[in-house]
Amino acid sequence: MPRPPTNRRRSFSAPTIDDVAQAAGVSTATVSRALNSPDQVVPETRNKVMQTVAKLGYAPNFGARAMAAKRTNTIGAIIPTMENAIFARGLQAFQEELGRNQFTLLVASSSYQTKLEDEQIRTLLARGADALLLIGFARSQTAYQMLHARQIPAVVAWSYREDAPVPSVGFDNKSAMRELTDAVFEHGHRRIAIISAPTTDNDRAADRVEAVLQAARAGGLERADIPIIETPYSIDNGARAATDLLHRVKRPTAIICGNDVLAVGALKAAKSFGIKVPQELSITGFDDIELAQIADPPLTTVHVPHREMGRLGAKLLLELLDGQGALPGRELKTRIVFRESLGPAPK
Amino acid sequence: MPRPPTNRRRSFSAPTIDDVAQAAGVSTATVSRALNSPDQVVPETRNKVMQTVAKLGYAPNFGARAMAAKRTNTIGAIIPTMENAIFARGLQAFQEELGRNQFTLLVASSSYQTKLEDEQIRTLLARGADALLLIGFARSQTAYQMLHARQIPAVVAWSYREDAPVPSVGFDNKSAMRELTDAVFEHGHRRIAIISAPTTDNDRAADRVEAVLQAARAGGLERADIPIIETPYSIDNGARAATDLLHRVKRPTAIICGNDVLAVGALKAAKSFGIKVPQELSITGFDDIELAQIADPPLTTVHVPHREMGRLGAKLLLELLDGQGALPGRELKTRIVFRESLGPAPK
DNA sequence: TTTGACAGTGCAAGCGTTTACATTTTATTT
DNA sequence: AAATAAAATGTAAACGCTTGCACTGTCAAA
Numbered sequence: 109m110p111r112p113p114t115n116r117r118r119s120f121s122a123p124t125i126d127d128v129a130q131a132a133g134v135s136t137a138t139v140s141r142a143l144n145s146p147d148q149v150v151p152e153t154r155n156k157v158m159q160t161v162a163k164l165g166y167a168p169n170f171g172a173r174a175m176a177a178k179r180t181n182t183i184g185a186i187i188p189t190m191e192n193a194i195f196a197r198g199l200q201a202f203q204e205e206l207g208r209n210q211f212t213l214l215v216a217s218s219s220y221q222t223k224l225e226d227e228q229i230r231t232l233l234a235r236g237a238d239a240l241l242l243i244g245f246a247r248s249q250t251a252y253q254m255l256h257a258r259q260i261p262a263v264v265a266w267s268y269r270e271d272a273p274v275p276s277v278g279f280d281n282k283s284a285m286r287e288l289t290d291a292v293f294e295h296g297h298r299r300i301a302i303i304s305a306p307t308t309d310n311d312r313a314a315d316r317v318e319a320v321l322q323a324a325r326a327g328g329l330e331r332a333d334i335p336i337i338e339t340p341y342s343i344d345n346g347a348r349a350a351t352d353l354l355h356r357v358k359r360p361t362a363i364i365c366g367n368d369v370l371a372v373g374a375l376k377a378a379k380s381f382g383i384k385v386p387q388e389l390s391i392t393g394f395d396d397i398e399l400a401q402i403a404d405p406p407l408t409t410v411h412v413p414h415r416e417m418g419r420l421g422a423k424l425l426l427e428l429l430d431g432q433g434a435l436p437g438r439e440l441k442t443r444i445v446f447r448e449s450l451g452p453a454p455k
Numbered sequence: 456m457p458r459p460p461t462n463r464r465r466s467f468s469a470p471t472i473d474d475v476a477q478a479a480g481v482s483t484a485t486v487s488r489a490l491n492s493p494d495q496v497v498p499e500t501r502n503k504v505m506q507t508v509a510k511l512g513y514a515p516n517f518g519a520r521a522m523a524a525k526r527t528n529t530i531g532a533i534i535p536t537m538e539n540a541i542f543a544r545g546l547q548a549f550q551e552e553l554g555r556n557q558f559t560l561l562v563a564s565s566s567y568q569t570k571l572e573d574e575q576i577r578t579l580l581a582r583g584a585d586a587l588l589l590i591g592f593a594r595s596q597t598a599y600q601m602l603h604a605r606q607i608p609a610v611v612a613w614s615y616r617e618d619a620p621v622p623s624v625g626f627d628n629k630s631a632m633r634e635l636t637d638a639v640f641e642h643g644h645r646r647i648a649i650i651s652a653p654t655t656d657n658d659r660a661a662d663r664v665e666a667v668l669q670a671a672r673a674g675g676l677e678r679a680d681i682p683i684i685e686t687p688y689s690i691d692n693g694a695r696a697a698t699d700l701l702h703r704v705k706r707p708t709a710i711i712c713g714n715d716v717l718a719v720g721a722l723k724a725a726k727s728f729g730i731k732v733p734q735e736l737s738i739t740g741f742d743d744i745e746l747a748q749i750a751d752p753p754l755t756t757v758h759v760p761h762r763e764m765g766r767l768g769a770k771l772l773l774e775l776l777d778g779q780g781a782l783p784g785r786e787l788k789t790r791i792v793f794r795e796s797l798g799p800a801p802k
Numbered sequence: 803t804t805t806g807a808c809a810g811t812g813c814a815a816g817c818g819t820t821t822a823c824a825t826t827t828t829a830t831t832t
Numbered sequence: 833a834a835a836t837a838a839a840a841t842g843t844a845a846a847c848g849c850t851t852g853c854a855c856t857g858t859c860a861a862a
Contacts, residue, residue, distance in 0.1 A: 120604070122581070124847095126848080134812085135812045136813095137813075138811060138812075141810095141851090148809085149811085150810060153810080165601065167578065167581040168849070169849065170582040170583065171517065171522050171819095171847090171848080172518065172847070172849040173518075173848080173850075174817090175518050175819090175847095175849070175850090176816080176851080177849075177850055190543045191544060193540070203564070214561070230514040233514070234517045236517065236518060258467055258468065258469060343745055372749055376749070399749065402719055402751075471817095483818090483819080483820090483843095484821075484842060485841060485842075488820090488840095488841085495839090495840080500841085515819070516818050517819095518848095519820090520819050520820075522847040522848065522849090523818080523819040523820040523821080523846075523847055524820055524821085525820090525847080
């Protein structure tokens with residue numbers, strides 16, 4: 109029992125370019141052109157096509173388009189986790205800038221695992237990402253090779269280095285943290301401790317810890333004098349780490365935290381032991397997220413322009429895709445925000 | 456100058472299934488099977504293929520696969536915004552559950568705009584999403600029609616209704632807020648005000664406001680007695696709205712906020728005017744995000760199990776894809792968390 | 803009128819997979 | 833050893849789109 113081969117009603121599937129072409133009485137090529145390069149098509153035809161498109165609710169199948177055109181106007185981003193407000197914020201700005209340029213964002217998260225990131229890169233490329241946004245420089249050799257071999261434009265955000273394998277947009281975590289530590293020293297603190305996010309596969313965290321140690325050495329302290337606790341990003345972990353530190357025999361007078369979330373946890377712990385901040389203990393953060401202002405007392409921290417970074421990352425990537433050769437990237441300025449959590453060292 | 460047509464080196468593009476087949480000395484069909492249904496292939500061959508795949512760093516082109524197989528193991532989610540911690544959190548859990556089942560997540564954000572959401576739905580479907588996670592019930596007729604016409608499984612999260620057009624996993628915003636409002640009344644408050652997120656296209660926000668008004672009526676108040684300010688989600692907006700309310704002639708003794716972020720803003724405003732919370736003013740939130748515990752004083756709020764919701768949403772969707780007919784969805788329980796921001800009404 | 807030049811449109815190849823169906827190989831039974 | 837069944841593999845046709853090339857018609861210049 110033969111059926112007409114064309115125009116068969118594939119029940120329940122999206123309308124195709126054929127459906128549109130047929131309904132509009134033109135060829136698929138014309139439909140495609142009306143959509144992708146409107147000025148190659150005479151207005152009358154174009155309108156007819158557009159109306160049909162609207163009527164049928166047609167949207168080009170992405171996979172098919174990617175295969176035929178070899179580009180997707182899609183940019184992939186791999187962030188460690190969505191739950192960290194700083195990434196969420198930067199990514200939102202990133203996405204907005206892409207949107208303004210008719211690009212779409214594809215997000216994956218790596219949970220701070222190098223191995224997972226390799227896989228995500230492959231996945232995003234297989235999905236047709238034209239370019240990639242990555243966080244920080246710490247990643248496998250394979251990853252860099254892959255990007256290089258396939259000539260995929262990539263930009264690193266949240267870290268900046270002049271001599272980097274890929275252009276970067278970010279700030280110098282080291283100098284920012286050194287400056288903050290100097291300020292802590294100027295307040296007379298000599299017993300300091302560090303609470304940091306895990307530093308493996310996280311160059312931002314590592315740089316910050318390193319900077320504190322360097323500044324401390326300049327201030328005459330030994331590396332061994334400074335307790336360091338590494339713990340994953342969360343208020344409770346910050347509180348636990350601080351609890352540990354505050355029960356040691358030589359209690360620190362200042363705790364320098366790798367980010368605001370850990371710092372807020374430390375604040376919470378101090379409060380629970382009745383230790384007054386900043387009179388008896390100073391605490392600093394990093395990032396300047398909203399939490400930092402709300403904390404009691406408000407946090408002294410390093411302000412990072414996350415939104416700006418996302419926006420610039422997008423711009424840089426789009427420029428790279430436009431073939432504008434080797435752009436160096438862009439360094440952003442951070443600044444210390446002094447609030448009440450940092451005070452003079454107690455006698 | 457003729458070149459061999461096969462095995463030509465398309466410079467800089469990802470390895471294809473042909474490359475793998477050739478290198479492994481088998482047909483593309485075998486490679487495909489080794490990857491997708493390993494037990495249809497004899498172990499020896501399978502290993503050979505797998506090794507080649509690893510060596511070449513091959514990942515199947517997603518678009519091509521979607522086109523040929525008509526399913527993608529991809530689920531799309533459209534959330535209002537990533538910047539809202541509650542969605543970020545729920546989505547993370549959603550993603551984790553999908554990952555456990557070899558599914559991938561595709562995220563889009565609608566910025567609370569119905570029109571944009573329609574477009575995003577089309578985009579996600581064009582990109583091959585097998586099913587969709589949506590937030591709340593408020594959306595265009597078109598959207599529902601589209602889902603229905605194409606038989607796309609969808610689940611609504613963050614709201615629950617028995618008689619919904621699609622299964623939902625969430626909680627009853629109205630009864631939760633009514634309960635909270637009752638508690639406020641029991642503390643003796645009679646001059647209350649509302650700060651809410653914009654209620655257009657946001658049934659959660661609308662339900663919460665409605666619930667306050669209902670509870671207030673039950674307590675003998677007129678609708679007109681209760682000032683309502685709608686303002687977008689941000690601490691500063693919450694502060695501004697509270698500032699406005701606190702300068703009115705009949706200053707409220709309790710401000711009920713649609714979410715924790717607005718409530719924290721209100722808290723901030725009160726503090727800046729030297730108004731003591733809860734002695735002179737009570738403030739409540741909704742969601743119970745971390746901010747609520749950190750706030751000073753800590754917020755009385757409604758605890759919502761965001762992670763649980765994300766996880767269940769994923770489960771429900773996967774069940775639907777498995778063809779398990781009309782599942783009703785799942786209602787989650789919320790509970791009020793009493794903290795210090797709610798106190799007895801001042802004389 | 804003829805001739806180009808050119809704008810608008812159509813034809814059909816190819817993008818990288820999956821999967822019926824066909825074919826070959828292997829194992830089992832006689 | 834032959835016959836048969838079952839398992840493994842190969843062949844080739846879709847899937848829905850873009851785009852080089854070919855074609856048709858229009859208009860201006862010769």
